[in-house]
Amino acid sequence: MAKKKIMKRSWAEPFKIKVVEPIKMTTREHREKALKVAGYNTFLLKSEDVYIDLLTDSGTNAMSDYQWAGMMLGDEAYAGSKNFYYLWDNVKKYYGMPYFVPTHQGRAAEHIISKILITPGDYVPGNMYFTTTKLHQELAGATFVDVIIDEAHDTENEHPFKGNIDLQKLKDLVKKVGAKKIAYISMAGPVNMAGGQPFSMKNLKAVGKYAKENKIPLWFDATRAVENAYFIKEREKGYGKASIQKILHEMCSYFDGLWVSAKKDLMVNIGGILATKSKKVFQAARNMVVVYEGLHTYGGLAGRDMEAMARGMEEMVDFDTIRARIGQVEYAGKRLEEFGIPFVKPVGGHAIFLDAKKFLSHLKQDLFPAQTLAAEIYADSGVRSMERGIVSAGRNKKTGEHNYPKLELVRLTFPRRVYTQAHIDVTVESIASVYENRKSFKGLRMTYEPKYLRFFQGRFERI
Numbered sequence: 219m220a221k222k223k224i225m226k227r228s229w230a231e232p233f234k235i236k237v238v239e240p241i242k243m244t245t246r247e248h249r250e251k252a253l254k255v256a257g258y259n260t261f262l263l264k265s266e267d268v269y270i271d272l273l274t275d276s277g278t279n280a281m282s283d284y285q286w287a288g289m290m291l292g293d294e295a296y297a298g299s300k301n302f303y304y305l306w307d308n309v310k311k312y313y314g315m316p317y318f319v320p321t322h323q324g325r326a327a328e329h330i331i332s333k334i335l336i337t338p339g340d341y342v343p344g345n346m347y348f349t350t351t352k353l354h355q356e357l358a359g360a361t362f363v364d365v366i367i368d369e370a371h372d373t374e375n376e377h378p379f380k381g382n383i384d385l386q387k388l389k390d391l392v393k394k395v396g397a398k399k400i401a402y403i404s405m406a407g408p409v410n411m412a413g414g415q416p417f418s419m420k421n422l423k424a425v426g427k428y429a430k431e432n433k434i435p436l437w438f439d440a441t442r443a444v445e446n447a448y449f450i451k452e453r454e455k456g457y458g459k460a461s462i463q464k465i466l467h468e469m470c471s472y473f474d475g476l477w478v479s480a481k482k483d484l485m486v487n488i489g490g491i492l493a494t495k496s497k498k499v500f501q502a503a504r505n506m507v508v509v510y511e512g513l514h515t516y517g518g519l520a521g522r523d524m525e526a527m528a529r530g531m532e533e534m535v536d537f538d539t540i541r542a543r544i545g546q547v548e549y550a551g552k553r554l555e556e557f558g559i560p561f562v563k564p565v566g567g568h569a570i571f572l573d574a575k576k577f578l579s580h581l582k583q584d585l586f587p588a589q590t591l592a593a594e595i596y597a598d599s600g601v602r603s604m605e606r607g608i609v610s611a612g613r614n615k616k617t618g619e620h621n622y623p624k625l626e627l628v629r630l631t632f633p634r635r636v637y638t639q640a641h642i643d644v645t646v647e648s649i650a651s652v653y654e655n656r657k658s659f660k661g662l663r664m665t666y667e668p669k670y671l672r673f674f675q676g677r678f679e680r681i
């Protein structure tokens with residue numbers, strides 16, 4: 219009998235499991251009831267009714283024993299906690315920014331920086347939008363303009379850096395409104411809403427050069443910057459041998475400042491960072507943080523939270539850790555491909571994004587195909603995912619009409635160090651089963667719509 223030969227050696231997670239948390243397996247009947255109570259919105263489900271929770275990778279990570287041990291060293295002084303100074307040192311070390319204020323999470327940093335940099339009537343160009351980022355820019359009086367490359371809107375295009383900024387689109391905007399009207403360029407990497415797609419260092423350098431020449435500040439949503447650094451290492455010429463830490467450092471060097479939701483890369487449950495090279499912005503942020511968050515040495519966080527963040531930063535740049543994280547997402551992608559399921563290619567850093575327009579091609583966008591798909595996957599297996607389509611895109615500020623985004627996606631997001639390969643297999647089989655039954659779904663009707671970020675609390679019923 220012919221024996222199998224090893225073609226390629228596998229990777230495995232660089233950790234073993236010390237503590238486990240039981241999860242509940244439920245019946246279809248139970249899930250149907252829970253879904254109805256939740257208004258067919260996966261955000262409104264109780265987590266105890268969820269079997270495998272792929273709603274988000276935000277704050278849902280498993281901390282290491284090193285981080286948990288650090289929690290015991292929390293210095294809960296109101297002012298000048300030692301954990302704050304340790305965290306500040308690590309912000310300098312890993313992100314290369316000299317000035318820093320902590321915030322309770324990412325959107326708090328977005329709020330503060332939007333208020334500081336934006337004058338009402340300004341424009342903020344960005345590589346696609348993120349929900350909270352864009353909202354804070356708009357609340358501060360700016361108009362957001364998407365300047366991402368066109369390839370990012372095509373779910374089948376295998377461009378390795380779909381998070382790149384289209385320099386011509388940026389130049390056209392500057393020409394139209396004038397450089398003085400651009401509050402700052404908002405560059406995220408990887409781009410969450412595009413499917414976790416990275417930008418290249420080459421593109422960043424070009425954008426940085428243009429921004430400098432035109433005296434436009436360049437700011438970085440560095441929430442998942444380590445994933446972007448990994449993709450640069452894997453895909454961009456000249457970076458194959460560089461460490462993740464070195465690539466991250468170089469990326470940050472082109473920016474004037476950055477914000478981070480520490481709930482992602484840093485593998486903690488809560489926390490945010492606002493860091494900059496500008497003393498002037500720092501002073502304004504430090505002053506504003508005491509109004510909205512807490513003293514500038516804790517920013518809405520406990521000392522122990524800051525300790526876990528500082529330690530998480532040291533772990534996030536470990537190559538084996540980030541390879542296993544993205545490797546798990548790639549594994550899910552390979553398995554979904556076996557069933558011919560449409561999703562955004564190439565596979566992104568933190569999530570698989572199912573293409574709901576293709577998956578439920580018989581549903582018009584105002585029947586909320588992605589919302590429908592997320593609800594039906596939950597009904598099938600208890601796997602929780604998230605809509606990233608017309609509901610997330612909200613309404614046009616002027617006309618009040620729905621925004622109709624090109625991408626109508628369902629995101630399956632992988633918390634770091636939480637689920638095993640077997641959980642991924644169960645998830646893939648559930649999606650394959652929903653795919654087989656796809657023609658039976660008729661879409662949803664919205665029955666309640668909140669004013670802001672409607673995807674969090676909106677309610678629906680089946681048609």
Ligand code: PLI
Nearest residue numbers: 274276323324325348350410441479481
């Ligand atoms: O959830 P926050 O407030 O800590 O962070 C806001 C935020 C900012 N930028 C980016 C790229 C994000 O992905 C982000 C939050 N993301 C969430 C909650 C997510 O589920 O993707």
